[in-house]
Amino acid sequence: MTLSERLNLSAFRDDAEQWLRDAVPERWRMRRSSLSPEEITAVRREWDKQLHRGGYAGLSLPREYGGQGLGLAEEVVFHELAARAHAPEGFGRIGKILTAPTLIVHGTPEQQARFLPGILSGEQVWCQGFSEPDAGSDLASVATTARRDGDGYRVTGQKIWTSFADVADRSLFLAKTNPDAPRYRNLSMLLLDMKQPGVTVRPIKQISGTSHFAEVFFEDVWVADADRLGGEGEGWKVAMTVLQNERGAIEGITRYVEMRWDLDLLLRCCAARIGRTLDAEDFDVRLELVRWQVSKAVELVDDPVAFARASSVLKVTWSELWQEMTQLAIAASCPEHRAHWRHQYLETRASSIYSGSSEIQRNIMAERVLGLPK
Numbered sequence: 001m002t003l004s005e006r007l008n009l010s011a012f013r014d015d016a017e018q019w020l021r022d023a024v025p026e027r028w029r030m031r032r033s034s035l036s037p038e039e040i041t042a043v044r045r046e047w048d049k050q051l052h053r054g055g056y057a058g059l060s061l062p063r064e065y066g067g068q069g070l071g072l073a074e075e076v077v078f079h080e081l082a083a084r085a086h087a088p089e090g091f092g093r094i095g096k097i098l099t100a101p102t103l104i105v106h107g108t109p110e111q112q113a114r115f116l117p118g119i120l121s122g123e124q125v126w127c128q129g130f131s132e133p134d135a136g137s138d139l140a141s142v143a144t145t146a147r148r149d150g151d152g153y154r155v156t157g158q159k160i161w162t163s164f165a166d167v168a169d170r171s172l173f174l175a176k177t178n179p180d181a182p183r184y185r186n187l188s189m190l191l192l193d194m195k196q197p198g199v200t201v202r203p204i205k206q207i208s209g210t211s212h213f214a215e216v217f218f219e220d221v222w223v224a225d226a227d228r229l230g231g232e233g234e235g236w237k238v239a240m241t242v243l244q245n246e247r248g249a250i251e252g253i254t255r256y257v258e259m260r261w262d263l264d265l266l267l268r269c270c271a272a273r274i275g276r277t278l279d280a281e282d283f284d285v286r287l288e289l290v291r292w293q294v295s296k297a298v299e300l301v302d303d304p305v306a307f308a309r310a311s312s313v314l315k316v317t318w319s320e321l322w323q324e325m326t327q328l329a330i331a332a333s334c335p336e337h338r339a340h341w342r343h344q345y346l347e348t349r350a351s352s353i354y355s356g357s358s359e360i361q362r363n364i365m366a367e368r369v370l371g372l373p374k
Contacts, residue, residue, distance in 0.1 A: 048122025
């Protein structure tokens with residue numbers, strides 16, 4: 001990064017920090033825990049629209065597609081500052097981080113004109129219809145079918161672990177369109193309307209008591225040819241574009257901030273409970289390595305292969321570190337923060353599974369980083 005780029009990034013940071021101080025709703029900042037589910041939903045919906053009005057939606061998307069024409073570095077800086085400011089998480093993450101970049105690469109001009117404005121403005125919420133009960137890490141094994149019916153498809157099947165399904169307008173949806181075609185060439189990517197008859201959403205209550213995901217059932221749900229992203233049978237290629245954006249630096253820096261808060265609290269809990277910090281001091285070094293790995297991924301963004309490698313390393317690093325931290329916190333048994341640590345411990349059990357399990361990430365590193373045979 002040149003000196004001019006560093007100065008521009010510093011100015012961007014200052015402006016974004018000030019905007020966040022003014023924009024984060026006071027009722028969210030001061031009494032979030034007392035808000036009703038309906039109030040929380042309203043705040044999160046409005047936050048997506050605030051981001052658009054403030055010029056912080058689609059920071060790294062090209063201007064010709066409605067974005068700000070900046071880079072991944074600005075995206076990472078803004079998400080770090082937003083996490084530090086306790087800003088709401090809107091409902092637009094799947095649309096802006098996954099759907100929009102994929103539409104730019106694989107979408108037709110008509111699809112881009114139809115969907116990108118609503119994604120960026122916060123008017124349209126997207127979810128990701130990939131995982132199924134028998135097809136999570138082995139994504140190519142999805143069994144949901146989209147059978148040909150005139151100038152479109154009829155979709156039948158089930159998806160699971162679907163974030164934002166209960167509020168989504170559309171789904172970036174992977175389905176089997178040709179059961180007789182070879183593996184990896186039998187799938188297509190669809191832009192499925194979630195508000196039509198035949199779609200049933202059932203929220204999943206997690207062991208922590210929260211509900212971030214849902215299982216979704218589809219029965220003869222209609223998708224027109226105009227809502228297929230890429231050619232028929234090209235779904236796997238499109239899905240790889242999606243996953244490259246999913247396992248990236250933005251999630252890493254957001255998790256870094258949350259883990260930093262947890263580590264600071266853990267150090268205080270250990271010191272108060274047993275008079276010393278045990279192994280928690282080692283976590284400080286490892287946590288800074290997460291931040292370093294984010295910076296490395298940002299620098300490699302123009303090299304797709306190197307970026308994918310760095311992202312896989314990053315995902316394993318932060319997810320397993322967070323699990324170790326919360327496990328130590330449970331062992332420290334701090335009575336004042338017991339409820340917090342119980343929640344975090346249970347939440348992080350899934351961190352090494354979602355967005356690509358640690359086993360899958362290690363396979364990627366073995367094959368693409370170390371060059372080992374399959």
